[in-house]
Amino acid sequence: MSQIGLEVFRFALRNLTHQGLRSYLTLLGVVIGIASIVTLISLGAGLNNAVVKQFEQLGSNTLFITVGAVAGGNQESGQSGTNLKTFVDADVEKIRNLPETADLLAPVVSSATVEFARSTSKVAIIGFDPAEGESFADSGFFDVQEGRTLEKGDGFVALIGSNVSRELFDKDVRLRDRITIEGRSFRVIGITKESAQSFGGGPNTNDTIFISLKAFEQIYSNADPIFMLVRTKTKDDVATAKAKVERIFEQRYGKDQKEVVVNTSEQILESIGSVLGLLQMFLAGVASISLLVGGIGIMNTMIMAVLERTQEIGVMKAIGATTTLILSLFLLEAGLIGLAGGVIGVLVGYGLAFLIGAIATSSGLALDVQLDFLLILGALAFSMLVGMISGLIPSRNAANMDPVVALRGAE
Amino acid sequence: MSDFVIEARNVTKTYELGEVPVHVLKGVDVQIKRGEFVSITGPSGSGKTTLLDVLSGLLRPTRGEILIDGKKISEMDDNALAHVRGKTIGFVFQSFHLINRLTALENVMLPLWFQGISEEERREIAARTLISVGLGDRLHHRPTELSGGQRQRVAIARALATDPDVIVADEPTGNLDSQSGATILNMIDELNKKEGKTILMVTHERYVAERAERIIHIKDGLIQSSEKVRKTKEKAKGDYK
Structure with a gap:
């Protein structure tokens, strides 16, 4: 039986290669459909991978505390008294002193004019207490490529992002070079590893200059943090700590306050997951429409093929081909059109996904696209299935053709 | 094993053309003996091709019974019938x-x-059969690269490949020039005489029909006569035109 199956396959393949341009055009719909499915799923998974990796580095015992509008433009927040809220020192201290708190990082963010080699550029500046930063060393935010990270007692020294080092100024900024931030001279003591980490939803670390909180306070009078990372002593403390932190802000801003948002890693993962899920569902819808169009194309091609080969079907039936054989021959042919579209679709889809992934990563959005063999197999099987379903009606017409009508009709 | 390789018992075939039923066969009984060479003739529209289709199991009768190798085709499903047809009957068509x-080889x-x-076996049998019809040097040619006579010889090779008991030929010389036609008729003759194949041939031309041992004459869906051909020496030689 498998011998016959193989030969049906070869015969169908041969028929297909004789169909020429029409079957290749038919592929297009399936190619677009499968390519979009593969691109979407792998980009979604890529985004998910990157986000999960980032949060895993931070650990599941971390709280993310942000003031309401942190995602909006925080460019000038430090200096000019815009109505953007910041944390009050007393609250930060209260949180630091909670029995559940192990470590706390409250970086301050601003944007500054930076000069180097007679060129200037606007750069995001993050100031943090090196003592606090040390306990978050494993977060991956401050991994250095060259030199060292900020240490306790550091003065006007800077840890710069890889893009800051290479791209922002006329000359590459190297270790021990001096850069001027808002008129103050800083010595470069480290360059970060190129990564796609964004600092708590803020600027990408590649484009950031890190300085000590002490130096930050020398430049900006108002150095209140707008973002906090709190690591609890154990994973089980997360819920208690979250409740306590929320209570602190309720005392300041009133019940049902919306000024400050407290999230756990899991909550953030979940919400990203649900947004991704929605996006993927929408895109899957687009993909199904193109697959439907592709399927109709295959059906059309197969109807034409059956009409053109009426006489041939008649002869084959006359000389002993069973209804089942003709049915499987045409079904397989339709399936192979689908499969061919699927193969091209998978190639195009992954090509696009890797391209988008590379572009996104280089522009700071983390996307970790990887080949997923289950997805490839699934896409191929699905494309073949689409072909076979589309070929079902024409194949049945072929199989049930009366040999006499098929033969004499052609004479 | 039955004496008759093909048998039709009171067979009718009716087509519904719109509201009007057209009775193409109106109750025919035919018995084809193993090894016999039978021609079916009749004027256009007489039902001779329909009779051939019914006798060869291509078409199921409206009423009556067809037996191929003693087996009733009414008791077979389409797949089983296709299998029996492929095994017992080889077809040669006018076109x-x-x-x-x-290629010729693949067709066979x-x-x-x-x-x-x-x-492997298919390839070997097909090549051998094509060589036996004189096309040993045309195995890998496609039909479009062959002359009409050569194409009909490929068709004969295809009909012979499964070593069937019966060769059914529908106007086998109808699309051929006289010389190619004569070659094909001689070939069919030899299949009957030398290899003992049963031949069932439809033709509207008397001299072609007379190559057979028996001529069934059909008119208006009824068998008019079934006569033995008395062969003179000249006729037996095959004076095609």
């Missing part, structure tokens, strides 16, 4: 009905495939 994108291999014969 050859070869598959143009396959086709019915063997349907019988579940291995590819």
Whole structure:
């Protein structure tokens, strides 16, 4: 039986290669459909991978505390008294002193004019207490490529992002070079590893200059943090700590306050997951429409093929081909059109996904696209299935053709 | 084993053309003996091709029974009938009905495939059969690269490939020039005389029909006569035109 199956396959393949341009055009719909499915799923998974990796580095015992509008433009927040809220020192201290708190990082963010080699550029500046930063060393935010990270007692020294080092100024900024931030001279003591980490939803670390909180306070009078990372002593403390932190802000801003948002890693993962899920569902819808169009194309091609080969079907039936054989021959042919579209679709889809992934990563959005063999197999099987379903009606017409009508009709 | 390789018992065939039923066969009894050479003749529209289709199991009768090798086809489903047809009967058509994108060899291999014969064996049988019809040097030509006579010989090779008991030929010389026609008729004759194949041939031309041992004459869906052909020496030699 498998011998016959193989030969049906070869015969169908041969028929297909004789169909020429029409079957290749038919592929297009399936190619677009499968390519979009593969691109979407792998980009979604890529985004998910990157986000999960980032949060895993931070650990599941971390709280993310942000003031309401942190995602909006925080460019000038430090200096000019815009109505953007910041944390009050007393609250930060209260949180630091909670029995559940192990470590706390409250970086301050601003944007500054930076000069180097007679060129200037606007750069995001993050100031943090090196003592606090040390306990978050494993977060991956401050991994250095060259030199060292900020240490306790550091003065006007800077840890710069890889893009800051290479791209922002006329000359590459190297270790021990001096850069001027808002008129103050800083010595470069480290360059970060190129990564796609964004600092708590803020600027990408590649484009950031890190300085000590002490130096930050020398430049900006108002150095209140707008973002906090709190690591609890154990994973089980997360819920208690979250409740306590929320209570602190309720005392300041009133019940049902919306000024400050407290999230756990899991909550953030979940919400990203649900947004991704929605996006993927929408895109899957687009993909199904193109697959439907592709399927109709295959059906059309197969109807034409059956009409053109009426006489041939008649002869084959006359000389002993069973209804089942003709049915499987045409079904397989339709399936192979689908499969061919699927193969091209998978190639195009992954090509696009890797391209988008590379572009996104280089522009700071983390996307970790990887080949997923289950997805490839699934896409191929699905494309073949689409072909076979589309070929079902024409194949049945072929199989049930009366040999006499098929033969004499052609004479 | 039955004496008759094909038998029709009170067979009718009616087509519904719109509201009007057209009775193409109106109750015919035919018995074809093993090894016999039978011609079916009749004027256009007499039902001779329909009779051939019914006798060869291509078409199921409206009423009556067809027996191929003693087995009732009414008791077979389409797949079983296709299998019996492929095994017992080889078809030669007026317009050859070869598959143009396959080579001569592949065309001849086709019915063997349907019988579940291995590819190696198919290739060998098909080549041998094509050589036996004088096309040893045309194995890998496509039908479009062959003359009419050569195409009909490929069709004969295809009909012979499964070594069937019966060769059914529908106006086998109808699309051929006289010389090619004579060659094909001689070939059919030899299949009957030398290899003992039963031949069932439809033709509207008397001199072609007379190559057979028996001529069934059909008119208006009824068998008018079934006469033995008395052969003179000249006729037996095959004076085609």
